[in-house]
Amino acid sequence: MSVATNAADIVAVSCQGRVANPAFSGLPAEPYRLDADGKAFLWPTFGGIVYNVSVGDSAFGWSGDCVHPAVSIAHPDANKNRGLNVFACVGNRAMVTSGAAKGATGTVTGKSGRFSDQVIVHFDMATREAMAVDDAVTVMAEGVGLALPDHPAVAIKSLSPSLFDALPKRVEDGVLRIGVVATVPPHMVGAGAGLTSEGGSLHMQSTDRAELAAHGLDRLRLGDVIAIQDTDSRYNHGYLRGAMSIGIVGQTDGPRAGYGPGMTIVMTAPGGALGAFDAPGTNIADILELRA
Known part of the structure; x- marks a missing residue:
């Protein structure tokens, strides 16, 4: 059913990030994490280009720790990354703007990180295989400010x-x-x-x-x-x-x-x-x- 929104009044703006490399913090020096029973493990975690996990796949059963499907992007400047994370919305269109996959389009499917670290973007497999870490991705951000006039508490x-x-x-x-x-x-x-x-x-x-x-x-x-x-x-x-x-x-x-x-x-x-x-x-x- 249709529910009235103020979509005609909200602002659409560009935000940019780069394909984020998976990372480990400098301390502690070892890369291991502990599972719920205290056992050390070393599995891929969020970041990078993930070739075999996509939206629609199971959220369980992977030998990974909170893996993002498809592509994770972030901006290297912390303040600009905060802007990317606040303004990017699920369902927004994204476009690769540098590298071998330049011009390919995708869709924002989520956000992640304790302190709003990364935005998750779906690209098809051919695009993922052509992309590289640090490729620029522009998000046509639209959604912040969206309201429901007939349901103001939501x-x-x-x-x-x-x-x-x-x-x-x-x-x-x-x-x-x-x-x-x-x-x-x-x-x-x-x-x-x-x-x-x-x-x-x-x-x-x-x-x-x-x-x-x-x-x-x-x-x-x-x-x-x-x-x-x-x-x-x-x-x-x-x-x-x-x-x-x-x-x-x-x-x-x-x-x-x-x-x-x-x-x-x-x-x-x-x-x-x-x-x-x-x-x-x-x-x-x-x-x-x-x-x-």
Whole structure:
């Protein structure tokens, strides 16, 4: 169904990043991380060009730690990178502007990092194979400032107007409800709680696999649209009874405690102003026609 927005009034602006190289911090000197049981592991993590993980694939089962599908971009200047992370929105068009793949287009599918480190962009496989680290990517950023006049309590986050229009939704008793694959209960919200909701990601807990399965979260795919119960993400992510946030699964599971699949929050509201309904298979890979 159609829900009125102020899309005609928002500003579209360019932001640029470069394909980010995977990195390790200088300290501690060893590259190993610890899983939830204290066992050291060394797996690929976020960053770079990922050739065999794409939106629509499973969010679980990879020998990786919170891997971003396709391409991760960031700006080398910290302040400009913050601008990229704040203004880029899921569903925005992106274009490679340097290197062998110059002119190829892709789509923003998520954001990630504790402090809004990277933007995740889907490109088809041929484009990924032609791209290189440090290639420039320009995002036609549109979505910040998007509002719903008939639902003023609902805050839109990192969501393009076109993707909002395409999401399954309905209004019941004045409450906007979004079609989702599953709902994350509040006790399963993990890393990212307390941090900004304008960039970066909010993770779900996945150490307790039985609890994960009990809520139908063990079958999630990258790009799935999900609800997060009792979570208020208007400014920072935090627990608030009756609130709800809507997220899109942007990165894979990982073995560390608190770092299950990462979600990019795209809508949030307190006090029962936002709801959800079951819509199996709702995934932006299909909505945005990103599959090969």
